[in-house]
Amino acid sequence: MRPLKSTLLFLVFFILSSCSSTPLTGKKALLLVPEREENAMGVKAWNDIKRKERVSRDSRITSIVNTVGVNIAKQAARPDFNWEIKTFESSSPNAFCLPGGKIGIYTGILKYAKNEAGLATVMGHEVGHAIARHGGQRMSQQLVTNLGMVAIGVTAFSKMPPRKRNLLMAAIGAGVAVGVMLPYSRSHELEADEIGMILMAKAGYDPREAVKFWERFGRAGGKAPPEFLSTHPRSGKRAERLSAMLPKALEIYNSSRVKYGLGRSL
Numbered sequence: 001m002r003p004l005k006s007t008l009l010f011l012v013f014f015i016l017s018s019c020s021s022t023p024l025t026g027k028k029a030l031l032l033v034p035e036r037e038e039n040a041m042g043v044k045a046w047n048d049i050k051r052k053e054r055v056s057r058d059s060r061i062t063s064i065v066n067t068v069g070v071n072i073a074k075q076a077a078r079p080d081f082n083w084e085i086k087t088f089e090s091s092s093p094n095a096f097c098l099p100g101g102k103i104g105i106y107t108g109i110l111k112y113a114k115n116e117a118g119l120a121t122v123m124g125h126e127v128g129h130a131i132a133r134h135g136g137q138r139m140s141q142q143l144v145t146n147l148g149m150v151a152i153g154v155t156a157f158s159k160m161p162p163r164k165r166n167l168l169m170a171a172i173g174a175g176v177a178v179g180v181m182l183p184y185s186r187s188h189e190l191e192a193d194e195i196g197m198i199l200m201a202k203a204g205y206d207p208r209e210a211v212k213f214w215e216r217f218g219r220a221g222g223k224a225p226p227e228f229l230s231t232h233p234r235s236g237k238r239a240e241r242l243s244a245m246l247p248k249a250l251e252i253y254n255s256s257r258v259k260y261g262l263g264r265s266l
């Protein structure tokens, strides 16, 4: 067999064998990088962020953030993740969950969250991106479209020029660490909304607050949208889809053993 042909065959096989199913929604996804490598990049980005950002010393706020984070993480059914939750002091309304379960909440988003259920909406959505491996999917897209298949592999990653490396880090959701913000696609947003609503309902937070949170947050746009909003665009469709998901989420919420309702105010 000629080398080109066998390489192509290998690639086709590689791509076909790289499609996996997303938890809770069952959607198929293209994933070219093993999850453990994604998680290792997540840990690296997490350490960078912790070095750069100021961790909040507000004990009331951090205790609420930690409680909600632990409750959402429990429902994510990933005991293999090394979950960590940190509150960062910053006016930027931002939040993220890196591959492997590193949740960062910026204090600037708390005024939109307003209560524990609003916070559970944000965390559920971000954890949804993480367990559905949207970061890994974006990274796979970057590898195919921008960087070329040769870039696959950890050795290649460490030898990459910083700009390309940053693009991959941004793809896993580490935009705050490398200063490159990559928006998620609309289908990833909808999927994260759906997973997030299920997680918050299972954890005992009133899922009706999810619809209200995105309304509050959508109104915050203005001329220069906040970071989180620019990578998580508002759309008329979103409110519509959230309302459509609500009956299923309410059913889960009504049968959950613990109910916090809206929880404490922030």
Ligand SMILES: [Zn+2]
Pocket (backbone or CB within 6 Å): 125, 129, 184, 188, 189, 192, 231, 232
């Ligand atoms: Zn999102």
